[in-house]
Amino acid sequence: MNSFTRILLLSWLLGLMLSCGEDNLVEDEAPYFGVSGSELEQVFTGESYALYVTVSTNREFTATSSAPEWCRVEIVEDKVDNLKISVDDNEEVSNRTAQITVSSTGFDNIVINVTQGWVPTLTADKPYVLLTNDNLNFTLKVSGNVEYELELPAWITQKEKQPDGTYLFEFLPIAPGERLGNIVVQSTGENTEVKVVVPVVQRERIKKVASWLFDDPTNLTQATVGKALEMVRNINYNPNAQFLSVEGPSESNKAVRIPVNCHFLADHGMIPREGQNYVAEYTLFFEFKIPAVGRFYSLFQTELANTLDAEIFIRSAIPPTIGVGATGYAGGGLIEAGKWHRLYLSFKPGDVKFFIDGQLFNSSTTSDARFRMSTAGVILCGGPWTKKDDNEFDIAEISIWNGALTLDNVKELEGIE
Secondary structure: OOOHHHHHHHHHHHHHHHHHHHHHHHHHHOOEEEEEEEHHHEEEEEOOOOEEEEEOOOOOOEEEOOOOOOOEEOOOOOOOEEEEEOOOOOOOOOOOOEEEEEEEEOOOOOEEEEEEOOOEEEEEOOEEEEOOOOOEEEEEEEEEEEEEEOOOOOEEEEEEOOOOEEEEEOOOOOOOOOEEEHHHEEEOOHHHOOEEEEEEEEEEEEOOOEEEOOOEEEEEEOOOOOOOEEEOOOOOOOOOOOOEEEEEOOEEEEEEOOOEEEEEOOOOOOOOOEEEEOOOOEEEEEEOOOOOOOOOEEEEEEEOOOOOOOOOEOOOOOOEEEEEEEOOOEEEOOOOOOOEEEEEEEEEEEEEEEEEEEEEEEEEEEOHHHHOEEOOOOOOOOOOOOOOOOEEEHHHHHHEEEOOOHHHHHHHHHHOO
């Protein structure tokens, strides 16, 4: 046998030996297929997410879901956790279940039980509510999948509820300032502890709440802001007294002449501060003209029976001064007969200011309760019946603000730099 023949024979023998070794190796690796018992029960919460399961096998396999509309299964290649189970949000109000069936030829099917819980939800269409006196109603829409109840601040009342969960609420007005509260939406089921808190902020700025310009001779009580005035006459003194339309500071601004022992009664529209039943912060404005000096003129009165002293007088001194005993009189030389003047009284307890034609002329620290206004109204432009400390004079404008204006506020209103 030549050398070439021996080489071919040896190559054939070596190939045969290697082939037999491979067959023995395949035969030694037994097929297997399984899932750990601890992974046969998969529990999901109500949210949308995925979990992974390990299928231990050396064979090809398939997996199907009994509820693919919300529970999906996917085989992941080249990964130990090779079975991905995904669920969608559970919007039902109960748990739901599905089965994942894993199959491989020659083996019994493996069933993975999937249970998904549900999430009790409550939502509101506003993260917070900001309120003012300009509109005393507001809405809030509540959505959820559980029964609930509302807890409201004492100053908010439910008016109605729409089928879609939209509530209409009404609230009480406030004096200038701020108050805070919460609307609490609380679930009522035994196993559904869920709550939504909607903060409510109510703010009111100082603003003009009443004003009268007397521009219509046929309707001298008409308001430009707020409610109409009421004319009041002392029939025991002069039952035939008439409020007359007269010329004002300009052609476009007429005025009214106030007869002796007569006055206006005004619904000022102001709201007391919480815990009070009277109004103790405000600003009054009068554009007036007196016919002569050396007489008393009464500008306003808080005692509605009109039997006590008024709260602002133009004094009979020469030159005239303005005030009352509690604040002192000041402003001598600032008022002239036959000339229109603009007077502001800014009042809050301990900080009282008088302005004439944009000029601060008197300050007082009085907190006298006589300056408190009744919520029922206030007397404007008329003196007490019993003392008759008033005289006929002209008024072109009366205005009321629901808070105490500052010097800067008055300068801005008067157009003063």
